[in-house]
Amino acid sequence: MTTFKPHTIRGELTDAKREKLPDSVFAFPKERKEPLVDASHVRNALARFDQVTSVTDNEREAAFANIKAAAKHFGVEVTETSWKDLGKP
Numbered sequence: 001m002t003t004f005k006p007h008t009i010r011g012e013l014t015d016a017k018r019e020k021l022p023d024s025v026f027a028f029p030k031e032r033k034e035p036l037v038d039a040s041h042v043r044n045a046l047a048r049f050d051q052v053t054s055v056t057d058n059e060r061e062a063a064f065a066n067i068k069a070a071a072k073h074f075g076v077e078v079t080e081t082s083w084k085d086l087g088k089p
Contacts, residue, residue: 001062001065002062002065002066002068002069003023003024003029003062003066004024004025004027004036004065004066004067004069004070004073005022005024005025006070006073007021007022007024007025007037008037008038009021009037009038013035013037013041018035021035021037025037026066027045027049027063027064027066027067027070028052028055028059028063028066029066030059031052031054031055031059033052034048034049034052034063034067036066036067036070036074038074039074039075039076042067042070042071042074042076043076045067045070046067046071046078046080046086049063049064049067049083049086049087050086050087060083061083063083064082064083064086
């Protein structure tokens, strides 16, 4: 289930701005990891997906759905069809 809701920030994502972001902007909202505020952050979330630890497979599934929704919103192509495909050559 997707929880992503678009949220735009102006300028660089500083620690102070990150703290004020709603949970719905994060790929992993419970952990507040991998903010999805622009195309660059979406690509970063895809690249670093397997570095997020202490989450369940269900949370990974939800995070991947959030990333795909953010990717669509920001015009980022995602070729993987499952989170299990991330990080594979």
